[in-house]
Amino acid sequence: xxxxxxxxxxxxxxxxxxxxxxxxxxxxxxxxxxxxxxxxxxxxxxxxxxxxxxxxxxxxxxxxxxxxxxxxxxxxxxxxxxxxxxxxxxxxxxxxxxxxxxxxxxxxxxxxxxxxxxxxxxxxxxxxxxxxxxxxxxxxxxxxxxxxxxxxxxxxxxxxxxxxxxxxxxxxxxxxxxxxxxxxxxxxxxxxxxxxxxxxxxxxxxxxxxxxxxxxxxxxxxxxxxxxxxxxxxxxxxxxxxxxxxxxxxxxxxxxxxxxxxxxxxxxxxxxxxxxxxxxxxxxxxxxxxxxxxxxxxxxxxxxxxxxxxxxxxxxxxxxxxxxxxxxxxxxxxxxxxxxxxxxxxxxxxxxxxxxxxxxxxxxxxxxxxxxxxxxxxxxxxxxxxxxxxxxxxxxxxxxxxxxxxxxxxxxxxxxxxxxxxxxxxxxxxxxxxxxxxxxxxxxxxxxxx
Amino acid sequence: xxxxxxxxxxxxxxxxxxxxxxxxxxxxxxxxxxxxxxxxxxxxxxxxxxxxxxxxxxxxxxxxxxxxxxxxxxxxxxxxxxxxxxxxxxxxxxxxxxxxxxxxxxxxxxxxxxxxxxxxxxxxxxxxxxxxxxxxxxxxxxxxxxxxxxxxxxxxxxxxxxxxxxxxxxxxxxxxxxxxxxxxxxxxxxxxxxxxxxxxxxxxxxxxxxxxxxxxxxxxxxxxxxxxxxxxxxxxxxxxxxxxxxxxxxxxxxxxxxxxxxxxxxxxxxxxxxxxxxxxxxxxxxxxxxxxxxxxxxxxxxxxxxxxxxxxxxxxxxxxxxxxxxxxxxxxxxxxxxxx
Numbered sequence: 001x002x003x004x005x006x007x008x009x010x011x012x013x014x015x016x017x018x019x020x021x022x023x024x025x026x027x028x029x030x031x032x033x034x035x036x037x038x039x040x041x042x043x044x045x046x047x048x049x050x051x052x053x054x055x056x057x058x059x060x061x062x063x064x065x066x067x068x069x070x071x072x073x074x075x076x077x078x079x080x081x082x083x084x085x086x087x088x089x090x091x092x093x094x095x096x097x098x099x100x101x102x103x104x105x106x107x108x109x110x111x112x113x114x115x116x117x118x119x120x121x122x123x124x125x126x127x128x129x130x131x132x133x134x135x136x137x138x139x140x141x142x143x144x145x146x147x148x149x150x151x152x153x154x155x156x157x158x159x160x161x162x163x164x165x166x167x168x169x170x171x172x173x174x175x176x177x178x179x180x181x182x183x184x185x186x187x188x189x190x191x192x193x194x195x196x197x198x199x200x201x202x203x204x205x206x207x208x209x210x211x212x213x214x215x216x217x218x219x220x221x222x223x224x225x226x227x228x229x230x231x232x233x234x235x236x237x238x239x240x241x242x243x244x245x246x247x248x249x250x251x252x253x254x255x256x257x258x259x260x261x262x263x264x265x266x267x268x269x270x271x272x273x274x275x276x277x278x279x280x281x282x283x284x285x286x287x288x289x290x291x292x293x294x295x296x297x298x299x300x301x302x303x304x305x306x307x308x309x310x311x312x313x314x315x316x317x318x319x320x321x322x323x324x325x326x327x328x329x330x331x332x333x334x335x336x337x338x339x340x341x342x343x344x345x346x347x348x349x350x351x352x353x354x355x356x357x358x359x360x361x362x363x364x365x366x367x368x369x370x371x372x373x374x375x376x377x378x379x380x381x382x383x384x385x386x387x388x389x390x391x392x393x394x395x396x397x398x399x400x401x402x403x404x405x406x407x408x409x410x411x412x413x414x415x416x417x418x419x420x421x422x423x424x425x426x427x428x429x430x431x432x433x434x435x436x437x438x439x440x441x442x443x444x445x446x447x448x449x450x
Numbered sequence: 451x452x453x454x455x456x457x458x459x460x461x462x463x464x465x466x467x468x469x470x471x472x473x474x475x476x477x478x479x480x481x482x483x484x485x486x487x488x489x490x491x492x493x494x495x496x497x498x499x500x501x502x503x504x505x506x507x508x509x510x511x512x513x514x515x516x517x518x519x520x521x522x523x524x525x526x527x528x529x530x531x532x533x534x535x536x537x538x539x540x541x542x543x544x545x546x547x548x549x550x551x552x553x554x555x556x557x558x559x560x561x562x563x564x565x566x567x568x569x570x571x572x573x574x575x576x577x578x579x580x581x582x583x584x585x586x587x588x589x590x591x592x593x594x595x596x597x598x599x600x601x602x603x604x605x606x607x608x609x610x611x612x613x614x615x616x617x618x619x620x621x622x623x624x625x626x627x628x629x630x631x632x633x634x635x636x637x638x639x640x641x642x643x644x645x646x647x648x649x650x651x652x653x654x655x656x657x658x659x660x661x662x663x664x665x666x667x668x669x670x671x672x673x674x675x676x677x678x679x680x681x682x683x684x685x686x687x688x689x690x691x692x693x694x695x696x697x698x699x700x701x702x703x704x705x706x707x708x709x710x711x712x713x714x715x716x717x718x719x720x721x722x723x724x725x726x727x728x729x730x731x732x733x734x735x736x737x738x739x740x741x742x743x744x745x746x747x748x749x750x751x752x753x754x755x756x757x758x759x760x761x762x763x764x765x766x767x768x769x770x771x772x773x774x775x776x777x778x779x780x781x782x783x784x785x786x787x788x789x790x
Contacts, residue, residue, distance in 0.1 A: 011467055164467065236768070246769040320460050327466040334459055348466070355460070356468040360524055364473055364571040367716025376765040380716050398767050406465030413472045420463035
């Protein structure tokens with residue numbers, strides 16, 4: 001049986017898994033931002049002039065919701081200063097001048113046989129190796145798994161890769177199937193479960209067949225074929241498709257006993273535990289109409305976007321936009337100098353060809369947004385109340401349930417900026433809630449004094 | 451690298467890609483879906499429908515352009531919605547209408563019904579049908595005077611339509627056979643005669659997902675079921691039902707008028723109710739009204755109810771099951787009682 005969720009859209013997928021993985025030569029300088037996860041940014045633990053080895057830890061934070069970062073090349077630290085971050089802003093970064101020797105750091109040894117069966121050892125290693133949600137959310141994986149122990153009975157590995165263009169997960173399945181299954185097994189052991197479900201969209205038929213031929217049941221894995229539909233890879237839709245459960249409003253999957261870990265994250269866990277390798281590289285799909293060709297590039301973390309484009313065949317025409325991740329949920333980078341980070345699954349260089357915005361759009365009330373919203377929302381009314389600034393009605397129409405998958409905007413013939421509006425509205429709600437909380441706390445403090 | 455620094459990058463919010471089906475393409479597709487009807491009309495009634503559609507479309511675009519220009523608003527003729535309105539106004543005119551009638555009809559449709567309320571998507575009744583209602587009231591003689599189709603071989607300027615036979619309850623003459631009515635060998639408005647052409651266009655729109663099947667199916671279905679149940683003296687039930695489906699403007703109304711985006715519900719169960727309401731009022735008017743054809747007024751009445759219908763049908767909130775809602779209600783009740 002093919003599993004799925006309700007509604008969703010079918011964008012033009014533009015996938016190219018037939019293009020083999022190419023290795024991008026490490027750049028002369030890597031820029032490693034201290035914020036490559038959700039949570040408090042790391043503090044640099046190296047200073048200018050230090051020599052660092054490839055894989056050496058260069059930034060950390062003791063807070064539980066964080067992950068350390070590692071040097072992706074060996075060489076001399078030439079700067080520790082704020083640099084452009086791919087997701088906007090200037091963020092404290094460590095800049096390393098590459099000595100092209102790739103001298104490896106031996107701090108993380110492969111785990112022993114016993115350690116590979118011990119959940120605590122695996123979790124400690126996942127954290128030490130800086131593994132975060134590599135589907136793009138960059139949530140610290142060790143914290144996520146730990147938070148689910150005892151609560152989660154359905155562990156799901158996300159192999160949907162529903163975003164157009166991206167091929168990294170698919171190529172990982174095809175090129176490293178056994179390593180991937182071992183990585184998934186580690187997540188299962190760390191979660192203390194007997195079984196794990198691996199949801200894969202059926203457009204990756206070759207990968208499903210290959211993985212099934214390797215007896216996934218040996219590792220306690222069941223492969224769940226899923227319908228090809230965006231946003232199948234969203235956490236909530238994965239949980240819905242595989243278990244039929246719906247994550248509560250404002251809640252996380254573990255609230256309904258499910259946890260979702262991405263394919264690339266599992267492979268990173270394999271590398272961390274079996275090979276003692278921290279997260280310092282990943283497959284990045286480089287594509288878009290501005291590029292001469294599409295590449296599935298094995299790229300070091302910290303490679304500047306402009307350098308990456310040159311290494312991947314260069315521009316055919318001047319790009320208008322740089323999109324990080326897939327085109328549906330991806331965010332625009334503002335600088336060619338910004339580096340790739342752990343969560344960068346794709347870098348798309350777009351021109352006018354992909355751009356379909358219009359000035360002064362008018363809603364024609366066609367309701368096509370309602371027919372695609374996977375969260376049962378009514379974007380047409382949410383947008384109406386948003387433009388009026390009517391908070392009460394926005395709340396009544398559950399605007400904060402929106403997880404910004406972009407399906408409504410994608411399907412909108414009038415090109416209304418729906419997702420953009422809902423994102424802004426959610427930020428306003430957050431600010432409002434924070435303000436109210438602060439006011440309540442101030443009142444409580446006053447009362448306590450009196 | 452220096453070259454890259456000079457490139458100015460755009461920042462846009464997600465999603466970065468969008469479907470190809472934009473407003474303009476939708477309007478063009480609806481016009482394309484009306485093309486078979488127009489060809490059938492030209493075959494049945496000669497060159498006149500072509501002339502009327504041309505005059506009507508040109509005048510609609512002129513009013514749209516003129517209004518936006520005089521009020522100093524963004525020009526909007528290139529979304530092609532005015533073209534479509536002009537086409538729809540023309541096909542609801544009778545064969546005997548003079549060439550200047552669309553000029554008046556389109557002024558009412560474009561300026562009064564559509565633009566005064568803010569333009570595309572803001573009007574609350576269907577512009578083409580509102581203009582038709584206006585013309586029926588103002589030019590009753592012209593609007594109810596129908597010439598026969600050429601293939602009927604009747605040399606007359608005016609002829610009783612099947613609808614008027616149904617309305618008066620007289621038996622249907624033999625030349626109004628099912629097949630003649632299906633292929634449009636009958637007097638009527640330009641667009642209502644050939645059901646086969648309308649069905650082709652309607653199915654095209656449903657397959658292209660431009661309109662949903664819900665409104666036409668529930669509209670036509672309700673008319674069929676109600677006429678089958680209630681029947682009429684002098685007709686057997688089935689033939690009464692088929693005559694009711696084929697004789698008037700039901701098909702053009704169900705596929706092209708009731709499905710107008712701005713004036714139909716956006717919620718999916720709401721669309722079913724809207725279609726059913728249109729069907730029920732149509733039958734009511736045909737049985738008891740003072741005018742034979744009821745689809746125009748049925749749709750206009752339901753147009754006014756759209757806002758209420760949409761408010762009444764909300765989907766369940768994702769992650770909130772029926773049990774959750776029941777538990778919430780019970781908790782609220784308990785809290786209320788505790789407060790007492």
